Amino acid sequence: MALEGVRKRYPDGTEAVRELSLDVKAGELVVLIGPSGCGKSTVLRMINRMIEPTGGRILLGDEDVTRVDPVRLRRRIGYVIQNVGLFPHQTVRANVATVPRLVGWSRDRVRGRVDELLELVGLDPGTFAGRYPHELSGGQRQRVGVARALAADPVVLLMDEPFSAVDPIVRTRLQEEFLRLQAEVRKTIVLVTHDLDEAVRLGDRIAVLSEGGHLEQYDTPAAVLGAPATPFVREFVGADRGIRRLVVTPLRREMLEPVPAHDAPAGPAVPLGGSAYDALAALLTSDAQRVVVTDGGQPVGTLDRQRLFELM
Numbered sequence: 532m533a534l535e536g537v538r539k540r541y542p543d544g545t546e547a548v549r550e551l552s553l554d555v556k557a558g559e560l561v562v563l564i565g566p567s568g569c570g571k572s573t574v575l576r577m578i579n580r581m582i583e584p585t586g587g588r589i590l591l592g593d594e595d596v597t598r599v600d601p602v603r604l605r606r607r608i609g610y611v612i613q614n615v616g617l618f619p620h621q622t623v624r625a626n627v628a629t630v631p632r633l634v635g636w637s638r639d640r641v642r643g644r645v646d647e648l649l650e651l652v653g654l655d656p657g658t659f660a661g662r663y664p665h666e667l668s669g670g671q672r673q674r675v676g677v678a679r680a681l682a683a684d685p686v687v688l689l690m691d692e693p694f695s696a697v698d699p700i701v702r703t704r705l706q707e708e709f710l711r712l713q714a715e716v717r718k719t720i721v722l723v724t725h726d727l728d729e730a731v732r733l734g735d736r737i738a739v740l741s742e743g744g745h746l747e748q749y750d751t752p753a754a755v756l757g758a759p760a761t762p763f764v765r766e767f768v769g770a771d772r773g774i775r776r777l778v779v780t781p782l783r784r785e786m787l788e789p790v791p792a793h794d795a796p797a798g799p800a801v802p803l804g805g806s807a808y809d810a811l812a813a814l815l816t817s818d819a820q821r822v823v824v825t826d827g828g829q830p831v832g833t834l835d836r837q838r839l840f841e842l843m
């Protein structure tokens with residue numbers, strides 16, 4: 532997908548997006564982040580034409596979405612919003628089946644698809660398919676929203692603050708589940724959030740926007756945290772970016788002090804491929820001076836406090 536010089540000027544003259552170009556690769560999860568009012572939701576809604584752009588082009592493959600019938604377009608683009616927007620008087624099954632029924636799938640095919648999707652998002656169909664939205668927890672409603680958005684097998688998934696309506700613990704769990712789900716379905720996803728930790732955890736790439744939809748930086752989480760491209764990004768990612776950066780820094784052999792032969796080093800163990808953040812957490816909770824990094828249970832090296840601080 533590609534946004535080319537996209538603009539949105541609302542009728543009252545507000546320039547929500549002055550000019551934005553952005554490419555999103557197939558199967559990639561891109562996070563749009565930025566301060567309130569910078570135009571994130573406007574960008575997202577222009578992609579499925581809930582909002583009509585006032586300039587530029589949006590390409591899905593070779594097709595300019597500003598020239599296709601918006602109703603047909605929305606069937607190819609799943610959309611998940613904060614409070615999910617489930618139909619309150621319909622069961623979970625009917626909610627998830629909305630689009631497949633609209634496009635005329637047979638009863639059996641719809642039923643099979645709904646069961647498959649509920650399983651995929653971790654809800655047992657036998658228990659949940661017959662329930663109504665008010666009989667679910669916030670996290671379960673969220674998962675139904677994701678299942679509904681995936682129902683017609685959309686090419687692209689748009690998510691606007693999808694996890695913000697639940698408490699932080701549930702949110703973290705949903706994010707982890709969502710990453711597993713994404714590894715399986717590999718959709719092209721554009722997700723809006725104002726939560727930097729969420730952006731770092733979920734994004735293959737992060738687009739940091741400032742007022743007027745201005746693109747300040749578009750890069751991997753590690754690059755945005757490690758090498759902010761502008762003073763705006765530096766300020767936005769904040770003083771604790773060093774610690775956040777550890778989350779996206781995997782432990783690799785070349786960072787480690789080698790272990791002398793026949794020596795069994797003392798210290799909490801962290802597996803190779805875990806994150807530098809895991810190593811820091813292990814150090815801080817054990818009061819040790821160094822962590823022992825292991826591969827298949829065998830120590831392969833150690834990492835001391837000093838070296839961890841250098842990585843921040």
Ligand SMILES: Nc1ncnc2c1ncn2[C@@H]1O[C@H](COP(=O)(O)OP(=O)(O)OP(=O)(O)O)[C@@H](O)[C@H]1O
Nearest residue numbers: 541543545547566567568569570571572573574725
């Ligand atoms: N219908 C509208 N008419 C006029 N201005 C609008 C309209 N909708 C949004 N805006 C303005 O466009 C700008 C961008 O809004 P948008 O909702 O895209 O921002 P956002 O980054 O998603 O904000 P938030 O994080 O607070 O949800 C804001 O200044 C907003 O006030």
